[in-house]
Amino acid sequence: MFTRISDHYKNSTAVVIGAGGIGDAIVQLLSGQVAKLVVGDRDQRLLDALTPQVGTELVRRKIDVSDAASVRDFFAYCSQHAGSPQFLFYTAGILNLESLADTTPALWDTAVDINLNGAFYCTHAAMELMIPQQQGSILLLGSIAGTRARSGSRVNPVYNTTKAAVSAFVNAAAMQLRPHGVRINCISPGPTATAMMDLQPKQVHAAISEIALDRRQNSPIEVAELALFVAAHGRFTGEDVGLGGGAGLGG
Numbered sequence: 001m002f003t004r005i006s007d008h009y010k011n012s013t014a015v016v017i018g019a020g021g022i023g024d025a026i027v028q029l030l031s032g033q034v035a036k037l038v039v040g041d042r043d044q045r046l047l048d049a050l051t052p053q054v055g056t057e058l059v060r061r062k063i064d065v066s067d068a069a070s071v072r073d074f075f076a077y078c079s080q081h082a083g084s085p086q087f088l089f090y091t092a093g094i095l096n097l098e099s100l101a102d103t104t105p106a107l108w109d110t111a112v113d114i115n116l117n118g119a120f121y122c123t124h125a126a127m128e129l130m131i132p133q134q135q136g137s138i139l140l141l142g143s144i145a146g147t148r149a150r151s152g153s154r155v156n157p158v159y160n161t162t163k164a165a166v167s168a169f170v171n172a173a174a175m176q177l178r179p180h181g182v183r184i185n186c187i188s189p190g191p192t193a194t195a196m197m198d199l200q201p202k203q204v205h206a207a208i209s210e211i212a213l214d215r216r217q218n219s220p221i222e223v224a225e226l227a228l229f230v231a232a233h234g235r236f237t238g239e240d241v242g243l244g245g246g247a248g249l250g251g
Helices: 003-007 022-030 042-047 067-080 105-133 157-180 202-211 220-232
Strands: 013-017 037-040 058-063 087-090 136-141 182-189 239-245
Touching: 003 220, 013 022, 013 058, 013 067, 013 105, 013 202, 013 220, 022 037, 022 220, 037 067, 042 058, 058 067, 067 087, 067 105, 087 220, 105 136, 105 157, 105 182, 105 220, 136 157, 136 220, 220 239
Parallel strands: 013 037, 013 087, 037 058, 087 136, 136 182, 182 239
Antiparallel strands: none
């Protein structure tokens, strides 16, 4: 990590929502950098597998991001055991593979609850802790699917819609948080080598190898590096920063 960026994380408290895939990579990079790291996920196995480096106090806590009450309880616990956070990274998400014809109201609602409502609930809870200290940085995980339907991944209306909404939410929320010293951004990676991506059919992986600049997916660590850079750099606010490797150009 760049030294100047790394310095922003020293002696701070960071919250990461989502302990698998990109979230796990963010935890790896933050561990040993921040003083306190609070990680939330609904899967206790992912939380138990986390191993902090020396110098970072790790707090694990289950959370259901689709439940506003669960989110409030999580951030109250965070405040009690780790203090008010300086950073929030929201990486929780669900990928749908169904066609529009096969997308039921229940599937739509579940995706919206996790990808969009959860981002809102966690942002709202975090900003209530950050505003009094007039300092904070919130980073949400978007996707190039939110801006490009032809992204190398199978097009899914609900997934693409929720990720586009995350970008729009960040842009509007940043204007209201700016006077309080709180920044909010999102990053929009292209196809990334995670367990979620493994669910995609073989033809999607073949398409990625054709349209990506270096014929591969992002690694989770590459995405995590961008997340930490954008979250710490004081000139980013209200931004949607892509990392597509050319996959976001269409094809």
